[in-house]
Amino acid sequence: MDSTGTAPTSATRSEAREVLVAAGVTISYDDLGSPAGVPVLLIHGHPFNRGMWRPQVDALVAAGYRVVVPDLRGYGDSTVVPGTTLLSDFAQDLADVLGHLGTERAVVAGLSMGGQIAMEFHRSHPERVAALVLADTSPVAETEQGRDFRNALADRLLAEGMDGYAAEVIDEMIAPHHVTGLPEVAGHVLRMMRGTDPAGAAAALRGRAERPDYRRTLRDVRVPALVMVGADDTCTPVEQAEFMHGLVDGSALAVVDDAAHLPNLEQPERFNAALLAFLDAHRTALALPHPLLNHLLDAAEGRFPPADGAVTVLPALPGGLECSLAFTGHAVVATALPAAQVHAHEPDGFGGSLSPDFLRALAGPTGLIGSVDATLVHRGSGGTPRLRPLTGAEDHPRVRYARQLRTDVRVFGDDRGLVTLAHGLAGRTELSIELREPLDSGRGRGRALLADALTLVPAGEPVYAAVAPGNARSLRAFLATGFTPIGAEALVRPDRSRS
Numbered sequence: 001m002d003s004t005g006t007a008p009t010s011a012t013r014s015e016a017r018e019v020l021v022a023a024g025v026t027i028s029y030d031d032l033g034s035p036a037g038v039p040v041l042l043i044h045g046h047p048f049n050r051g052m053w054r055p056q057v058d059a060l061v062a063a064g065y066r067v068v069v070p071d072l073r074g075y076g077d078s079t080v081v082p083g084t085t086l087l088s089d090f091a092q093d094l095a096d097v098l099g100h101l102g103t104e105r106a107v108v109a110g111l112s113m114g115g116q117i118a119m120e121f122h123r124s125h126p127e128r129v130a131a132l133v134l135a136d137t138s139p140v141a142e143t144e145q146g147r148d149f150r151n152a153l154a155d156r157l158l159a160e161g162m163d164g165y166a167a168e169v170i171d172e173m174i175a176p177h178h179v180t181g182l183p184e185v186a187g188h189v190l191r192m193m194r195g196t197d198p199a200g201a202a203a204a205l206r207g208r209a210e211r212p213d214y215r216r217t218l219r220d221v222r223v224p225a226l227v228m229v230g231a232d233d234t235c236t237p238v239e240q241a242e243f244m245h246g247l248v249d250g251s252a253l254a255v256v257d258d259a260a261h262l263p264n265l266e267q268p269e270r271f272n273a274a275l276l277a278f279l280d281a282h283r284t285a286l287a288l289p290h291p292l293l294n295h296l297l298d299a300a301e302g303r304f305p306p307a308d309g310a311v312t313v314l315p316a317l318p319g320g321l322e323c324s325l326a327f328t329g330h331a332v333v334a335t336a337l338p339a340a341q342v343h344a345h346e347p348d349g350f351g352g353s354l355s356p357d358f359l360r361a362l363a364g365p366t367g368l369i370g371s372v373d374a375t376l377v378h379r380g381s382g383g384t385p386r387l388r389p390l391t392g393a394e395d396h397p398r399v400r401y402a403r404q405l406r407t408d409v410r411v412f413g414d415d416r417g418l419v420t421l422a423h424g425l426a427g428r429t430e431l432s433i434e435l436r437e438p439l440d441s442g443r444g445r446g447r448a449l450l451a452d453a454l455t456l457v458p459a460g461e462p463v464y465a466a467v468a469p470g471n472a473r474s475l476r477a478f479l480a481t482g483f484t485p486i487g488a489e490a491l492v493r494p495d496r497s498r499s
Contacts, residue, residue, distance in 0.1 A: 016077060021096040021338055028077035029070035029097055032057060037066035038130070038279070038286045039103045041094060043121075044069075045112030045136075045262075046204055047162065047196040049076030051188070052111070055268035056275065063276055068106065070097055072117075074200020085203040087120040087211050095125050096338040102316035104290045107279065109133035111264060112236070113204065119214040122221065128315075130286045132221060132248075133275065135228040136236045136261050139214035139244055150209040154202035162201065166193035175232050175260040185265050218247040224285070225251040226278040230259035230266065252278055290317060292325070292334050292426035299486040300377045300462040305330035309349045313339040321405070322362055322492040323425060324353045325375065334426075335362055336494070354490055364496035372490045373466035374475065376483040380429075380457025387412040387419060387452050398434045405491065406430060412456060416445050419453040421463075425489070429463045433474075446477035454481075 016028045030050060040060055044052040050069040060067045071078040072090050094117070098106055108129050110118035115137025122129045142150065157165060170190060171179050179186045225248045229241035238255055245253040254274035256263035264271045279286070291314050298304070305312065307329025316322050316336040324347075325332045331353035333342055345361045347353040359369045390413040393399050399420060402409045406422035413419055417435040424430030433449050457463045466489060467475050479485075 018077075019097055019100045021073075021093045022340070025073055025079045025081060025093070027070050027073060027079075027093055027097055029068060030057070031066070031068050031101060033061040033066040034064055035066060037064050038283060039066045039068060039098075039101075039106040040279070041098065041106040041108050042067065042069045043090075043094065043108070043110035043114035043117050044072065044075070045110075045114045046208075047075070047165075047201045048189075048192040049196070051076070051192060052262075053264065056264055056272060059268075059272040059276060060279075063280070065279065066103075068097065068101065068103070070094065072114075072204075074203050075196055080197045080200040081203055082199040083203050084206040084210070085200075086207040087117050088124060089207065090117045090204075091121040091124050094121060095128060098128065099313075099315040099338065100336045102320070102336055104128065104292075104315040105130040107131040107133065107286060109135070109275075110137065111135040112137055112261065113208060116208065116211060116214070119217050120211075123212075123214065123217045126220075127291055129223055131224040131226075131279070131282060133226045133228065133278070134244060136230060136233050136241075136263065137244075138236050138240050139218055139247070141213035142209050142211055147209040150205045154205040157198040157202050157205070161198055162194050162196055166190055169193075172235055173261050174266050175230075175258070178260070178266050182266065189262065189265065215247055218244060219249075221248045221251070224278070224282040226254060226275070227251055228254045228256065228263065228271070228274060230261060230263035231255050231257045232260045233263075235261045254278075290314070290334070290426040292317070292323075292332060293428060295325070295327075295332050296377075296426060296428050296464065296486075297462060299327065299375075300379075300464075304328060304486075305332070305349075307349070311343065311347050311349055311353055313337075313342050317426060320493060322494055323489055324359065324362065324492070325425075325487055325489045326351065326354050327487045333362070335492075337362070354488060359490055359492060363492045363494050367495040368493040370491040371468050372488055374469050374485055375487040375489050376465045376467060376478050377462055377486050378454060378465075378481070378483045380459055380461045380463055381451075381454040382457070382459030383455055385412075386455045387414060390414075390418055393418055396434075398432060402432065412453070416449045419449065419456070421453070421456055424464070425466075425491070429457060429461065431457070431463050431465050433477075446474065447481050450477060450481040450483075 018026045018028050021027050042053040049071045053069050057067050074080050105128055108118045108121055115134040173189055227241050227245045229238050245251050256267050256270050259266040304327050311331045314334045317334050322335040330349040345358055347358045354372050363369050390411045393411050399411055402420040402422055406424040409422040420432045422430050
């Protein structure tokens, strides 16, 4: 049985996972589907839990998407936090969940309160949003009358519990004729509402009473967006959806017939068809690289972060890798740790992000820490390649090492030595060389091999190298060939099991 009190469907049958996102706050979530699929984050509404999305999880997983479905704090199996939970609190929790999973960007989809959280997520973390799906929700700030109503309702739920409230609003959540005509759906919705902890529901109500206006946020959306609504929704009617659709330039609008406030449960086939049509239309564009790549590409153009001593925290890299990359006066750390936990170790952009103590904090007690390398960049020269693919080098230490950390590794060479060309850190193009006779490095053969290796890269395309400063001969060869230092980096493969 899942947190809704009903048996999960085939795609949702999994052991829920948990992640600590703040002191004493654990978020329970499912991570389903292909790890290589475009990630879709589904944010449930009030007063429900992740079981609200069961029909969508099945459809998305079957279509090859990776689906992340959390219980918001205060709901389902996540920690109940009394008091007031702002929409920004929910959004930060979700950013930490994605960071924990090493998911830098996701399709962010929310319904009702979940839609407002999605808008807040886009406002506070726009770089993390690959596409936006807003269902049966509203972007306007709460009115004074609405604030009074939500706060009074919070008091009532704490005093009386959820049963009476659930019975009153069931025919607003789903169309009245579906309450009797779709008894399984009605029962599922009622179980979710009645099973919600009143303290968590009250905290969310008080937070929503303080929500900001998201109309400006919607005007700033520059990613694919879909607005959905049940044709018979009286809580957030079609007119509200049409208004939102008009605010988001280039957005799509889907009105689901014969459904009220929960069209994903009342008409799952129609809802899923519209959702999948939207996602499939943008599928290629949604498979975007890690945001660290933007920092690397900017550095290749001579554009660097401000030398302010700060540390930017990004999600972990694919494949379980993490890293710390130091530019002049600013550092970028890609890790599954929540940003607050990273900053608690007090790294800085003046070298502290590469200190042994901080790297050990990233790696955990027994995780692996790579050497601190100089980060270099050059441009491909293109033209006719001067090196041929090299066969029989699969057991070479340089090649084995490259395959441990990189993808699409290709090997080239001649009697001087070998070159590996691959997709490395954050998907950048990386080059490494090794001379057949190390003593040849003083005769210019390393520089000549590097110059020939640049013909393997299209003209003008950035190509990067990570070189240990202690390997002075190699570093001199790269510099003499025209590679430019842009920073320093250390790779980490964490193991926090004993933390």
